[in-house]
Amino acid sequence: MTSSTDPGRVVVIGTGLAGTRLAQRLGPAAVLIGEEAHAPYNRVLLAEVLAGSYGADVIALPRHDGARLRTRAVRVDRDERVVRCEDGSVVPYDTLVLATGSNPVLPPLRGLFAPGATELPGGVHAFRTMDDCLALSRAVAPGVRAVVVGGGLLGVSAARALARRGAQVVLTQQSERLMERQLDPRSSALVRRHLTGLGVEIHTECRVRGVGVVDGRVRRVELHDGFLLDTDITVLACGVRPRTGLARAAGLDVREGIVVDDELRTSDPHIRAVGDCSQHAGRVYGLATPAVEQADALAANLLSGRPRPYTGTRALTRLTLPHEAGPLDLAAFGEAEALPGDDVVQLTDATRGTYRKVVVRGDRLVGGVLVGELGTVGALARAWEADDPLPGDGAPLLHLLTHDGGL
Numbered sequence: 001m002t003s004s005t006d007p008g009r010v011v012v013i014g015t016g017l018a019g020t021r022l023a024q025r026l027g028p029a030a031v032l033i034g035e036e037a038h039a040p041y042n043r044v045l046l047a048e049v050l051a052g053s054y055g056a057d058v059i060a061l062p063r064h065d066g067a068r069l070r071t072r073a074v075r076v077d078r079d080e081r082v083v084r085c086e087d088g089s090v091v092p093y094d095t096l097v098l099a100t101g102s103n104p105v106l107p108p109l110r111g112l113f114a115p116g117a118t119e120l121p122g123g124v125h126a127f128r129t130m131d132d133c134l135a136l137s138r139a140v141a142p143g144v145r146a147v148v149v150g151g152g153l154l155g156v157s158a159a160r161a162l163a164r165r166g167a168q169v170v171l172t173q174q175s176e177r178l179m180e181r182q183l184d185p186r187s188s189a190l191v192r193r194h195l196t197g198l199g200v201e202i203h204t205e206c207r208v209r210g211v212g213v214v215d216g217r218v219r220r221v222e223l224h225d226g227f228l229l230d231t232d233i234t235v236l237a238c239g240v241r242p243r244t245g246l247a248r249a250a251g252l253d254v255r256e257g258i259v260v261d262d263e264l265r266t267s268d269p270h271i272r273a274v275g276d277c278s279q280h281a282g283r284v285y286g287l288a289t290p291a292v293e294q295a296d297a298l299a300a301n302l303l304s305g306r307p308r309p310y311t312g313t314r315a316l317t318r319l320t321l322p323h324e325a326g327p328l329d330l331a332a333f334g335e336a337e338a339l340p341g342d343d344v345v346q347l348t349d350a351t352r353g354t355y356r357k358v359v360v361r362g363d364r365l366v367g368g369v370l371v372g373e374l375g376t377v378g379a380l381a382r383a384w385e386a387d388d389p390l391p392g393d394g395a396p397l398l399h400l401l402t403h404d405g406g407l
Contacts, residue, residue, distance in 0.1 A: 006029070007026060007029050007094070007095060007302035007303060008029070008094030008095060009029070009031070009092060009093055009094045009095075010026055010029050010030045010031070010093065010094065010095045010096075010097060010302065011030075011031045011033065011083055011091055011092075011093035011095075011096050011097070012026075012030055012031065012032050012033065012097045012099055013033045013034075013073045013083065013096070013097070013098055013099060013100055013246065014033075014034060014098065014099030014100045014101055014275065014277075015032055015033075015034030015036060015040040015068070016040070016043060016099060016101045016275060016276070016291070017042060017043060017044075017061070017275065017288055017291045017292060017295075018099040018101075018274045018275025018276070018291035018292070018294060018295045019032060019034070019040075019097070019099030019101075019274070019275065019295075020032070020040040020061045020062075020064065021061075021291070021292055021295035021296070021299075022097060022099065022274060022295040022298060022299055023064040023066060023068075024061075024062060024063075024064040025295065025296065025299030025300075025303070026064075026066070026299055026302065026303070027064070027065045027066060028065045028066045029066065030064060030066040031066055031067045031068075031069065031091060031093075032064060032066065032067070032068040032069070033068075033069045033071065033073050033083065033085065033091065034068070034069075034070065035070070035071060035072035035073075035086075036070075036129065036130065036131070037070065037131075038056070038130045038131075039060050039061075039063070040060065040061040040063075041056070041059045041060050041061060041130055042059045042060075042061055043128075043129075043288075044288050045058075045059040046059070046127070046129075046130065046132075046133045047157035047158060047160070047161045048161075049130075049133050049134075049137070050127075050133050050136055050137055050140075050158065050161040050162070050165070051160070051161035051164045051165065051322075052137075052164065052165060053322070056130060056133075056134065069085065069087075069089060069091070071085040071086050071087040071089060072085065072086040073085050073086075073246060074086050074246075075246070075249065075250075076096065076246055076247075076249070076250040076271070078250055078251070078268055078270070078271070080092075081093055081094070081096070081270060083096065093270070094270070095270055095271075095272065095302065096270060096271045096272070097271075097272045097273065097274060097298065098246065098247055098258060098266070098271065098272070098273040098274075098277055098278075099273070099274050099275045099277065099295075100243040100244070100245075100246060100247075100275075100276075100277045101242075101243050101275060101276045101277055102128075102240035102241055102242050102243050102276040102277065102286060103128070103240060103241055103243050104126040104127070104128045104236060104237075104238070104239075104240055104241075105236075105238045105239045105240060105241050106120075106126070106236060106238070107149065107208070107236065107238050109208060109209070109210050109211050110209060110210030110211070110222070111210045111211045111212060111213055111218075112124070112210070112211055114213075121211075121213050121216060121217060121218050122216050122217035122218065123139075123217040123218040123219070123231070123232060123233055123234055124211070124218050124234045124236065125139070125233065125234070125235050125236070126235075126236050127154060127158050127235055127236070127237055128240065136162075136233070136235065137165075139232070139233050140162055140165045140166075140167050140233060141165070141166065141167075142165070142166030142167070143166065143167070143168065144166075144167045144168070144232045144233060145167070145168050145170075145230055145231050145232045145233070146162045146167040146168065146169045146170070146231065146232065146233040146234070146235065147169075147170045147171075147172065147221045147229050147231040147233070147234045147235070148162070148169060148170070148171045148172070148235045148237055149172055149208050149221070149234065149235065149236050149237060149238060150172075150173065150174075150236065150237035150238040150239065151171055151172070151173025151174075151175070151177075151178040151179065151202070151204065152173075152178075152179055152180075152181065152237065152239065153179055153181075153182065153317065153319065154237040154239075155171060155173070155178075155235075155237035155238075156171075156178055156179060156191060156195065156319070156321075157319070158235050158237050159171040159195060159200050160195060160198060160200070160321050160322075162233075162235070163195070163198040163199055163200050164198070164322070167233070168199070168201075169198075169199065169200045169201065170200070170201045170202075170203065170229055170231075171195065171200055171201070171202045171203070172203045172206045172208055172221075172223070172229075173202070173203065173204045173205075173206060174205070174206065174207050174208075175204065175205070176204055176205050177189070177192070177204060178191050178192055178195075178202070178204070179191060179332075182317045182332040182336065182369070183330070183332055183336060183369055184336040184337055184357065184369055186346075186348070186355055186357070187330065187332070187336070187355050187357070187369045187371045190328070190330075190353055190355055190371045190372070191321070191328070191330065191371070192204075193353070194321050194328040194353075195321070203223070206223055206224070207223070207224040208221055208222070208223060208224070209222045209223060209224050210222045211234065212228070218231065218234050219231060219232075221234060240276065240286055242256060242257035242258070242276055242277045242278075242279070242284055242286075243276070243277050244257060244258055244277055247266070247273070247277070250268075250271075252266045252267050252268060252271065253266065253267040255279055256279055256284050257273075257276075257277055257278050257279030257284040258273040258277050258278050258279060259279050260272065260273050260274075260278050260279065260280050261280075262280075262307075262309035262310055262311065263298075263301060263307050263308075263309065263310070264278065264280070264294060264297065264298045264301070264310055272298055274291065274294040274295050274298055275290075275291040275294060275295070276291065278294065280294075280310065280312065281312055283312070285313060285315060287313075287315045287317070289313055289315045289316070290312075290313035290315055293310070293313050294310055294313075297309075297310040298310075314333070314334070314384060314385045314387075315333075316331060316332070316333040316377075316381050316384075317331065317332045317333070318330070318331045318374075318377075319331075328353070328371065328372065329371070329372065329373075329374050330369070330370065330371045330372075330374075331369070331370045331374050331377045331381075332367075332368070332369040332370075333367060333368055333369075333380070333381060333384050334359070334365075334366050334367025334368065334384055335359055335366045335367035336357065336359065336367050336368065336369045337359075337367075338359045339361070341361075342359050342360060342361050342366070343359070343360040343361075344357065344358070344359055344360075345357065345358050345360075345401060347401050349372075352372060352373075353371070353372050354371060354372030354373045355369070355370070355371040355372060356368075356369075356370045356371075356373070356376065356401045357369050357370075358380065358401060360390065363389040363390050364387060364388075364389065364390065365380065365383045365384050365390060366384070367384070368380055368384070376401055
């Protein structure tokens with residue numbers, strides 16, 4: 001029987017940010033299982049590796065003190081409390097943690113998969129793993145034609161990285177603007193202007209219908225209006241989906257993600273889930289900050305023996321788009337689009353390409369977006385994360401956008 005400060009044998013499946021962070025916190029008590037051949041790395045920085053800013057070794061995560069098995073977990077046997085692996089290993093656990101992350105969404109494009117095929121055709125790349133990144137790095141060269149499908153955070157990052165490597169990049173986005181989940185129309189327009197300045201050709205409100213394969217490689221991308229884009233490299237950046245196959249096969253409660261409570265327990269009290277694969281309070285985050293916060297909360301819980309509830313994360317999105325003329329920094333949090341009755345303050349400097357906006361509902365800061373100058377982001381983020389009433393001293397809302405945040 002283990003003591004209240006001994007978590008017993010903890011097996012963590014997944015070597016992404018959440019799984020590795022948890023294993024580091026638990027120390028020798030944790031066994032880490034991951035199928036990637038590479039040492040654990042910070043997936044957030046893959047675009048910097050693709051752009052040539054960092055080597056792959058630079059984004060490696062700190063090592064943990066326990067065992068690490070480089071194999072794929074294929075089945076969880078809940079009755080025997082063991083994990084069965086592809087290499088034949090059988091790993092017993094007292095507590096199992098699923099940190100299986102997410103898989104890239106592959107859109108149902110005509111011609112993408114030949115009948116019976118399971119592999120992407122030549123020239124087509126997802127952009128999710130180190131192997132994806134390194135394959136793209138080998139394929140890109142000055143003058144290479146590249147089409148990026150998807151204009152969210154990942155697609156924008158990939159397009160910028162490819163353009164910096166000298167590729168001729170076309171970015172297609174189905175919705176009306178880039179990064180529509182994080183940015184409002186004005187800030188999205190600044191990102192578009194920045195990418196255009198890098199030579200990226202951008203098509204919004206543009207659905208990709210299919211691909212044309214020649215000798216086993218995709219050479220054309222067909223848009224919904226029949227227009228054809230010639231391509232050497234096609235990057236699919238269409239979002240991610242929680243990786244829940246192990247959990248489903250084990251009979252756990254799975255909806256969009258693996259359902260967990262405030263102690264990050266699944267429907268089996270001996271199994272927890274953290275990071276991109278988990279669904280807490282009806283929400284799947286798919287972001288780095290919640291993954292780290294969940295891992296830290298679970299580590300504290302397991303090491304102390306006392307419940308430390310995880311109540312959710314208010315995550316801020318930050319992105320830097322480098323350019324020879326100067327980088328474009330942006331930050332977005334909460335609700336960037338106002339509802340009727342909200343108070344909105346905006347500051348714009350078209351010459352410098354800067355933009356700041358906050359949305360206030362009642363006496364609460366509910367969201368904002370900053371592009372170009374992030375001097376106020378720290379104070380604004382703290383006010384938003386705390387969800388406390390704003391000062392009621394009659395100071396104008398404009399003070400929220402001064403360099404001290406007005407707080």
